[in-house]
Amino acid sequence: MGLRLSGKGQQSHRMVIFAAIFILMTLLILYGSNNANEAVYTPFHVATNHAIKTTDLKKWSGRDGYVPFYGNKTLNLHCHNCALVTSSSHVLGTRAGDEIDRTECVIRMNDAPTLGYESDVGNRTTLRVVAHSSVFRVVRRPNEFLHRTDSNPVIIFWGPPNKIGKEAKGTLYRLIQRVSMTYSNVSCFSVTPSKMRRFDSLFHRETGRDRQKSHSWLSTGWFTMVIAIEICDNIKVYGMVQPNHCGKPGSKKMPYHYYKPRGSDECVTYIQNESGRRGNHHRFITEKQVFARWAKQYNITFTHPKW
Structure with a gap:
């Protein structure tokens, strides 16, 4: 039924x-x-369907891409050996300061200090690459970054043209211009708008990822590495971890910056930025994978950790 x-x-x-x-x-x-x-946006190593278009950065480079904030200086820096000191806390305890200071040219980033950290990161600075977001932190500490009687450092500022571009003449531009006029021993340059576009296209060619469409910001590390390749014959990088470092078992927590012991964890920062979909993020892991490819091509070695 x-x-x-x-x-x-x-x-x-x-x-x-x-x-x-x-x-x-x-x-x-x-x-x-x-x-x-x-x-x-997917991590670089997943993009296996993309035919990588490598660029000869020695031919790609052009000194016309950097203009002075004051005067008629030109960027004509060239070094046989360079020490590129990262801001990573992996440099702490290395006792690499003397070795770094003996290197012909020493390159640093943003507002990473030397005072109080000399034994690990050295004291000399030949070139400092500074993002627009770090300008005020650099200017607020002139004795550390600007008023150096022992050297004549070069500072290259990068950022959106509407913030530091000569044509815009915004607040940051005028501030850096005053710094250039006050501290004549420091040579301050900005990355031109056309050069900024070339940095973007370089990232696209090397990764297959459009920076803007994937909501990415190039990191100061990206600019610094490319500029170092432009001006250095040999580069020794201090404190940069391998691209797969954060995926290794047993990797311990480390502050993202050596001078901010209570700051964010390095691997958490890397992973959150790499996987972020909304807003703008740095793609640190993707960039490091490109650096690993460039290493043999441009005589780049990595130490503390060594890889």
Whole structure:
């Protein structure tokens, strides 16, 4: 004898089926949405379908891409051997300061200090590459970064043209210009808008990722490495970890900056930036994978840690 559902039973049955279909459709939409996000940015090593277009950075370089904030100085720096000192806390305890200071040219980034850290990072600075977001931190400490009687450092500032560009003449531009006029021993340059576009296109060629479409910001490390390749015959990098460092078992927590012991954890910062989909993020791991490719081509070695 067949079982017949009452009117209310049939209605309830239809509602259950409708709810099941609704949940299934929602899951499919969410899955498709996640896949679309993945298409915007995936880690560099996953992009196996992209034919890498390498660039000869020695030919790519051009000194016309850097203009002085004051006077008619030109960037004509060339070094046989360079020490590129990162801001990573991996440099702490290395006792590499003397070795760094003996190197012909020493390159540093943003507002990474030497005072109090000399035994590990040295004291000399030949070139400092500074992001627009770090300008005020550098200017607030003139004795550390600007008023150096023992050297004549070069500082290259990079950032959006509307913030540090000569044509815009915004607040940051005028501030750096005053610094250049006050501290004549320091040579201050900005990256021109055309050169900034070339840095973007270089990232695209080397990774297959469009920086703007993937909501990425190039890091100061990217600018510094490329500039170092332009001016140095040999580069020894201090404190930079391998691209797969944060995926290794047993990797211990380390502050992102050696001078901010209570700051964010290095690997947490790398992973969050690499996987971030909303807002703008640095792609530190992707950049390091490019640096690893460049190492043999441009005589780059890595120490503390060595790889």
